[in-house]
Amino acid sequence: MKNQIGVVGLAVMGKNLAYNIADHGFSVSLYNRTPEKTQIALSEYTGSGVAGFFTIKEFVESLESPKKILLMVKAGIPVDQIIEQILPYLAKGDLIIDGGNSYYLDTVRRNEYLNSKNFKFLGVGISGGEEGARKGPSIMPGGSKDAYALVEPILTAISAKVEGKDCCSYLGPNGAGHFVKMVHNGIEYADMQLICEAYSIMKNLMGLRPDEMADIFSEWNKGELNSYLIGITAEIFKKKDDKTGKPLIDMILDSAGQKGTGKWTAQISLELGTPLPTITAAVYERYLSAMKDERVQASEVLKGPVRKKITNYDFIESIRCALYASKICAYAQGFSMLRVASELNNWDLQYSEIAKIFRGGCIIRAQFLNEIAHEFDKNNQMSNLLTAPYFVSSINSYQENWRKVVSKSIESGIAVSAFSSALSYYDNYRCKNMPMNLLQAQRDYFGSHTYKRVDVDGIFHTQWT
Numbered sequence: 001m002k003n004q005i006g007v008v009g010l011a012v013m014g015k016n017l018a019y020n021i022a023d024h025g026f027s028v029s030l031y032n033r034t035p036e037k038t039q040i041a042l043s044e045y046t047g048s049g050v051a052g053f054f055t056i057k058e059f060v061e062s063l064e065s066p067k068k069i070l071l072m073v074k075a076g077i078p079v080d081q082i083i084e085q086i087l088p089y090l091a092k093g094d095l096i097i098d099g100g101n102s103y104y105l106d107t108v109r110r111n112e113y114l115n116s117k118n119f120k121f122l123g124v125g126i127s128g129g130e131e132g133a134r135k136g137p138s139i140m141p142g143g144s145k146d147a148y149a150l151v152e153p154i155l156t157a158i159s160a161k162v163e164g165k166d167c168c169s170y171l172g173p174n175g176a177g178h179f180v181k182m183v184h185n186g187i188e189y190a191d192m193q194l195i196c197e198a199y200s201i202m203k204n205l206m207g208l209r210p211d212e213m214a215d216i217f218s219e220w221n222k223g224e225l226n227s228y229l230i231g232i233t234a235e236i237f238k239k240k241d242d243k244t245g246k247p248l249i250d251m252i253l254d255s256a257g258q259k260g261t262g263k264w265t266a267q268i269s270l271e272l273g274t275p276l277p278t279i280t281a282a283v284y285e286r287y288l289s290a291m292k293d294e295r296v297q298a299s300e301v302l303k304g305p306v307r308k309k310i311t312n313y314d315f316i317e318s319i320r321c322a323l324y325a326s327k328i329c330a331y332a333q334g335f336s337m338l339r340v341a342s343e344l345n346n347w348d349l350q351y352s353e354i355a356k357i358f359r360g361g362c363i364i365r366a367q368f369l370n371e372i373a374h375e376f377d378k379n380n381q382m383s384n385l386l387t388a389p390y391f392v393s394s395i396n397s398y399q400e401n402w403r404k405v406v407s408k409s410i411e412s413g414i415a416v417s418a419f420s421s422a423l424s425y426y427d428n429y430r431c432k433n434m435p436m437n438l439l440q441a442q443r444d445y446f447g448s449h450t451y452k453r454v455d456v457d458g459i460f461h462t463q464w465t
Contacts, residue, residue, distance in 0.1 A: 002064035002449040003027040003051060005154055007072060008082055009100075013126070014072030015041040016133035017099070017158070022049040024157040031059040033082075060089035066120075067094040068151050075102045081108065087117070095120040095150050101261050104175035104182060109175040111143060120147035123174070125181020127362035128160065136160035138362030139168035140184070140354075142177025159360030167360040172347035179341055180354055183334045186265030186279040189258075190330035190364050192420040193282035195233055198323050201405065203320035204414050206310050212248035216316060225324055225393075227366030258288040265337070274340045277421040278330045285417055304413030315408075326422035328395060331372065332385035333425065340382070352376035388427055395426065 006029040007018040015030075015037075022028050022045065030052045032038045053059035060067060067090060073082055082423040086096065096114060098107065098121070106124030114121040121143055128137035139159045171177050177339050195378035202208040202216070207311045214237035221230045239248040262283045269276040288295070335351055342349035355373035359365055375388035385391055395402075406423055409416040423442055427433065445450040445464045453460055 001027075002262050003029040003062050004065070004359040005029070005070070005151070006031065006059055006063050006069045008032070008059075008069060008086075009072035010037040010041045012130045013099075013133045015044070016130055017070070017072060017126070017137075019047075020051065020134055020136070020158045021154060022047055024154075025049070026154055026157070027051075029053055029059055031056065031173075033229055056085050056088055057085060065091065065094070066150060067091070068097065068154075069095065070099050075100045076106075079106070079110070080400050083114070087119070090119055092118040093120065095147055097122045097124055097151060098178075099124045099126050101125075101181065101185070101259065101421075101445065102178050103264060104237050107142065107175040107178045115144075120144065120150065122151070123176075123178040124155070125177050125184065125185055126332045127181065127364075129363065130161060131214045132160065132361045136167070136361050138184075138360060140171055140177045140180045140357060141168065142171050142175055142179070144171065144173060145170060160365075162356070165356060167357050167362070169350075169353045169357055171354070172342070172345075176342075176345070176349065178347070179337065179345075182261050182268075183338055184358065184362060184364060185261035186276065186337075187330055187334040189262035189265075189286075190333075190418060190422075191227075191327060193285055193362055194278075194323055194326050194330065195229055196285075197409075197416045197419050198319050199233070200414055201334050201409055201416070202316070204408055205307065205412050206208070206315065209248050214238045220320055224368060225320065225327075225366075227368075228363060228442050229366075234464075235426040248415055253292070254289055255292050256289045258283070258286050261287075265334075268341075269337055270342045272337065272344065274333075274337045275425065276333045276337060278326065278333055278418050279456070280382075281417040282422040283410050285415075288437040305411065308412075310408070315405075318401035318405050321398035321403035322419055325395050325398045325402045325426070326419050326431045327368075328385065328391050329422035329425050330418075332391075335372070336384050343424065350376075350465045351380055370423045384429065386426065399426075 004026045005021060007014055008031050010030060010032040018028050018030055018041065027049045030038055030041055030050060035054050038054060042050065044054045051062065053062055069086060071082055072078060073220055079100065079102060083096060089239065092220045096119060102123060111121045111123065123142045125140035126137050127462055132138065135158055139155050143156060149443055156166040157167045157170050161167065169395060171180055199213065214234050217234035217237065221234060236249055241248040241251045244251060262279065266276060266280040266283050338349055338351060338354065352373045355369045355376060359369045371390050372385065375385065375390055382388060386395065402423060406416055407419050440451040444451050444461060448461055450461045
C-alpha cells in the first residue's frame with residue numbers, strides 16, 4: 001500500500017505538519033537529509049499512518065501516483081537542491097509543494113522550470129509556528145488550479161478552522177501564495193513593533209510594571225484589539241524568571257532577530273512603488289536593536305528630554321486607540337501592496353478570502369480581520385482599507401488620542417517609529433495637496449526634469465535663473 005503524501009524536512013514545522021496530516025487520516029512518508037531526525041520524528045509520533053525512509057529513492061517510491069511531495073526545507077538553494085534530487089524518480093504529472101518561506105520570484109522560476117518538465121508545482125505559504133503546524137495553520141497556496149486540486153483535500157483538512165471555514169484557499173498562479181505569505185510576515189513585523197512601542201510607552205512614560213501591563217493587555221484582548229499577538233503579550237508579562245524571580249521580560253536582551261521575510265516585503269515595496277512605511281520602520285527597528293553595543297555607548301553622550309511621568313490612567317485608553325489606528329494602517333499598507341502585485345502579475349487575488357485565511361492559525365490572526373473580510377466582500381477593488389466605511393469611522397474617532405500618544409512620546413524622547421510612521425502615512429494619504437510641487441520645482445531647477453501644472457494640461461520646463 002502506497003502512502004498518500006511525502007514530507008521532506010523534519011525540523012519543527014515539517015514534522016508537526018506531517019503529524020497533523022496523519023492525524024487527519026492521510027498516510028505520510030517521511031524523509032530528512034539527516035537520518036537521526038527521521039528516527040526522532042518516528043519515535044515522537046504515537047499514532048499510525050507515518051513511515052520513515054532513509055534514501056530519496058525509497059521515499060519517492062513509497063508514494064502513490066500522482067506523487068505529492070511537501071518540501072519543508074530552508075528557503076533558497078536547499079529547495080533547488082532537494083528538487084534536483086527528487087526529479088529522477090518522478091513521473092509526468094507528479095507534484096512538488098514548497099511549504100517554506102521562499103522568495104516569491106524563486107517560486108515563479110521553479111514553477112516555470114518544473115512545468116517545462118511536465119511536473120506540477122505549488123508554492124504554499126504556511127503560518128502558525130509549531131502550534132499552528134500541529135493543530136491547524138493558515139495555508140496560502142499558489143500555483144496551477146489542477147496542481148492545487150491534487151492536494152486540496154489534505155491542505156483544507158489540516159488547516160485552521162474559523163466559523164466552520166477552512167483557513168486555506170487557492171489564491172492564484174505561480175508565486176501568489178508565497179507573495180501573500182511574505183506580506184503576511186511584513187504585517188506581522190509591523191504588528192509586533194506597534195505592540196512593543198505600546199509597551200515602551202507604558203513602561204517608560206507611565207512607569208507601569210509587567211503585572212499591570214498583563215492586566216491591561218488581557219483586557220484589551222476582550223475587545224476590538226483581540227488577537228493572537230495581544231493574547232500572548234499578556235501571557236509574556238505574567239511570566240516570572242526561574243533564576244531571579246523577576247518578571248522574565250525584564251531579563252531578556254533587547255536585540256531582535258529576523259529571518260528575512262520582513263526585509264523582502266520592504267524591498268519589494270520599493271520595486272512596486274507602493275508605500276509600506278510602518279512595515280519598513282519595523283524592519284529598521286530590528287536592525288537598530290541589534291546595534292546594542294553602539295546604543296549603550298551613545299546613551300552615555302547623547303541626551304534626551306526630561307521625562308514627565310504620566311499618572312493619568314486615561315492615557316492607557318489613548319494608547320489603545322493609537323495601537324488600533326496604527327494597526328489599521330499597517331494592514332492597509334499590506335493589502336495595498338497585494339493589490340498592486342495582483343494587478344501587475346494578473347493573479348486576481350481575492351482579498352476577502354485572504355483576510356479569512358488570516359483569521360485562524362497564523363500569527364496575525366485577529367478579530368478585526370472579520371471586518372476586513374466584510375469590507376472586501378462589498379468591494380474587492382477597494383484601493384485602500386483606510387477608505388472602508390468601518391475603518392473610516394474608527395480612525396476618525398481615534399485620531400485625537402493617536403496624535404496625543406505620538407506627540408507625548410516624542411516630547412519625552414521615547415522612540416515610536418511604527419506609531420509615527422503609521423500616523424504620517426494616514427496624514428499623507430488623506431492629504432489633498434502634498435508639498436511635492438516644490439520638489440518638482442527643485443527637480444526642474446537642477447535637472448530640467450519638467451513638471452505639470454494645475455491649471456492646464458501639458459509638460460513644462462522653466463528657466464529658473
